[in-house]
Amino acid sequence: MPIRFHNTLTRRIEEFVPATPGEVRMYHCGPTVYSTPHIGNYRTFLLGDLLRRFLEWQGYKVEQVMNLTDVGHLLEDAEEGEDKLEAAARKARKTAWEIAEHYAQEFFAGLEFLHFLPAHHYPRATTHVPEMIAMIEALEQRGYAYKVASGNVYFDISRFPAYGRLSGNTAEELEAGARIEINPEKRDPRDFALWKIDAKHQMQWDSPWGRGFPGWHIECSAMSRKYLGESFDLHTGGEDNVFPHHECEIAQSEAASGKPFVRYWLHARHLLVDSTKMSKRLGNVHTAQSLQSLGHSGDALRLALQKAHYREPLNFTLASLDEAERKVARYRDTGVRLRDAAATAAATEAAASTRQAVDGLRARFAEALADDLNVSVALAVLDEAVGEANRRAPHGGDAAALFGLLRELWGVFGLLQKSLESTPLADADILALIAERDAARKARDWKRSDELRDLLKQRGIELLDGKDGARWRRSGR
RNA sequence: GGGGGCAUAGCCAAGUGGUAAGGCAACGGAUUGCAAAUCCGUUAUUCCCCGGUUCAAAUCCGGGUGCCCCCUCCA
Numbered sequence: 001m002p003i004r005f006h007n008t009l010t011r012r013i014e015e016f017v018p019a020t021p022g023e024v025r026m027y028h029c030g031p032t033v034y035s036t037p038h039i040g041n042y043r044t045f046l047l048g049d050l051l052r053r054f055l056e057w058q059g060y061k062v063e064q065v066m067n068l069t070d071v072g073h074l075l076e077d078a079e080e081g082e083d084k085l086e087a088a089a090r091k092a093r094k095t096a097w098e099i100a101e102h103y104a105q106e107f108f109a110g111l112e113f114l115h116f117l118p119a120h121h122y123p124r125a126t127t128h129v130p131e132m133i134a135m136i137e138a139l140e141q142r143g144y145a146y147k148v149a150s151g152n153v154y155f156d157i158s159r160f161p162a163y164g165r166l167s168g169n170t171a172e173e174l175e176a177g178a179r180i181e182i183n184p185e186k187r188d189p190r191d192f193a194l195w196k197i198d199a200k201h202q203m204q205w206d207s208p209w210g211r212g213f214p215g216w217h218i219e220c221s222a223m224s225r226k227y228l229g230e231s232f233d234l235h236t237g238g239e240d241n242v243f244p245h246h247e248c249e250i251a252q253s254e255a256a257s258g259k260p261f262v263r264y265w266l267h268a269r270h271l272l273v274d275s276t277k278m279s280k281r282l283g284n285v286h287t288a289q290s291l292q293s294l295g296h297s298g299d300a301l302r303l304a305l306q307k308a309h310y311r312e313p314l315n316f317t318l319a320s321l322d323e324a325e326r327k328v329a330r331y332r333d334t335g336v337r338l339r340d341a342a343a344t345a346a347a348t349e350a351a352a353s354t355r356q357a358v359d360g361l362r363a364r365f366a367e368a369l370a371d372d373l374n375v376s377v378a379l380a381v382l383d384e385a386v387g388e389a390n391r392r393a394p395h396g397g398d399a400a401a402l403f404g405l406l407r408e409l410w411g412v413f414g415l416l417q418k419s420l421e422s423t424p425l426a427d428a429d430i431l432a433l434i435a436e437r438d439a440a441r442k443a444r445d446w447k448r449s450d451e452l453r454d455l456l457k458q459r460g461i462e463l464l465d466g467k468d469g470a471r472w473r474r475s476g477r
Numbered sequence: 478g479g480g481g482g483c484a485u486a487g488c489c490a491a492g493u494g495g496u497a498a499g500g501c502a503a504c505g506g507a508u509u510g511c512a513a514a515u516c517c518g519u520u521a522u523u524c525c526c527c528g529g530u531u532c533a534a535a536u537c538c539g540g541g542u543g544c545c546c547c548c549u550c551c552a
Contacts, residue, residue, distance in 0.1 A: 011481095029552075030552090031552080032550085032551075032552095037552085038552085040551095040552055041551095041552045042552085043552070044552035045552075047552095072550090084550065084551085167480090167481090167547075167548090168480070168481070169480075169547080169548070216550090236552095237552070238546095238551080238552030239481095239482090239545095239546055239547075239552080240546070240547065240550095240551055240552065241551085241552070242481095242546090242547070243547060243548070244547095244548085244549095245551095267552095268552065269482085269483095269545085269546080269552095270545070270546065270551095270552065271552080272544090272545075275544080276544085276545090277545075277546095307489075307490080307500085308489080308490070309490090309491090311482085312482095312483075312490090313482090313483065313484095313544085313545060313546095314489090315488095315489080317488090317489095319488080319489095319501090320488085320489065320501090322501095323488090323489075323500085323501050323502085326501080327500080327501085329514095330514085330515095333514065333515090334515090337514095337515090368491095374491075376489095376490055376491045376492095376498090376499075376500090377491060377492090377498075377499080379490095379499075379500075380490090380491070380498060380499035380500075381499090383499065383500065384499080387516090390514095390515055390516070391515090391516065391517095393515085393516095441510080444510070446510055446511070449510085449511095450510095450511080450512090453512085453513095462513075462514090463512095463513075463514095464513065464514050464515095465509075465512085465513075465514085466514090471514090473514095
């Protein structure tokens with residue numbers, strides 16, 4: 001089955017063909033660790049996770065890298081000001097290094113909460129300065145870099161005519177915009193910094209151009225080359241990264257290696273919250289931690305952040321998260337029901353009609369995602385599969401087949417990866433209360449039965465009455 | 478000011494020329510001691526507005542309105 005992705009480089013949906021058959025190497029622009037990542041960041045990162053899960057499900061061996069930007073970069077093109085990392089450090093009365101470490105840990109906690117598959121590498125800029133220096137030296141040797149009196153080193157755009165290919169920002173268009181402040185030490189306003197000298201900057205390294213720090217763009221070029229090679233298959237990031245960040249990465253990497261850099265560029269649309277962009281002023285900035293402390297589950301947040309196509313606007317609201325919460329609960333209930341129905345009945349082979357239904361659903365789900373990750377259609381197929389499972393109320397082999405399918409499809413979305421592994425064990429006293437209520441119901445003592453149901457509810461246990469006594473689940477999240 | 482994208486029911490959202498998927502919510506029904514869960518059914522003559530092309534348009538073209546992204550740190 002051909003897989004197709006929208007490639008920002010060509011602005012077209014193209015068939016995805018990795019350089020090495022069966023293997024995919026991909027790089028994701030990760031967080032700048034100067035504040036707690038918000039759910040918009042995670043939406044973008046989830047694009048990478050979905051790609052990973054989908055491609056692996058399709059049988060590819062995937063090598064995945066996500067960087068952490070832990071060098072501040074506000075000074076990119078300005079001569080004054082303070083970068084965000086250092087500003088955060090000053091506020092917190094900590095060093096930039098401490099700030100970076102703190103927020104890196106928060107970032108990883110968010111990944112865990114959202115059940116990300118760990119990337120194979122999470123390289124940090126501060127531990128790859130030698131690689132960056134080596135790349136800048138290569139650029140210098142090839143005549144793509146120049147040093148000015150201040151000690152700063154810039155990339156020479158005039159030597160790289162393809163600059164602008166990714167973003168469509170041609171020289172003429174950038175000039176028409178006329179919002180680029182002229183930095184007199186640059187030969188061309190579009191030239192960008194490779195190495196900066198600034199005595200005030202906390203993070204400093206020795207280099208052939210003096211003690212200073214690397215430009216923002218060079219880190220991704222240097223680190224992707226180290227872990228994935230000079231050319232690789234997929235590179236993702238937020239839509240804001242298209243220009244200038246990725247444009248500059250292409251220029252540096254291709255100028256340094258003389259080879260094509262990335263085959264397919266995928267960019268995620270920014271998340272909206274309450275129909276507008278997130279801002280501290282509006283108080284609509286949500287983080288994984290803030291939603292977790294409201295009692296929400298990682299599964300529901302994942303679903304809420306993945307339910308729209310990655311290139312379409314997605315509006316996040318707390319109501320949409322509640323909806324996702326109910327949906328996940330439905331999935332979980334169906335999953336537990338199937339699992340138990342498969343386990344309790346004698347092992348049998350699934351009926352032909354079940355196998356046919358399972359294969360058909362799986363194929364349609366795969367086709368949807370192969371079509372540039374059409375998650376809306378894929379989730380519709382998933383809901384159909386859940387409905388099918390509930391309708392058939394299967395046992396034995398049929399239940400096992402449907403359970404296997406659902407686990408597979410949920411797995412591609414990263415849903416219910418942990419909560420189905422083990423039935424949450426109830427404390428003995430809770431089991432006793434449930435047994436007591438079952439006895440009360442049998443005796444038609446509805447008053448006592450309802451009392452016990454309320455009592456259990458207070459303790460977070462929801463009962464699902466059935467013919468053979470009550471099933472139960474942890475309520476809510 | 479320049480460039481790019483989006484606009485489909487109360488809400489979310491598929492669908493890029495052939496006569497509107499799916500989900501949530503709501504309502505009706507089955508089931509239930511009552512609920513919950515589950516199942517069945519109902520809910521857009523219409524796709525932001527105006528004009529055009531076509532036998533045929535949510536889908537193509539022109540104009541307008543609104544929102545988002547980039548051009549400046551940003552997922």
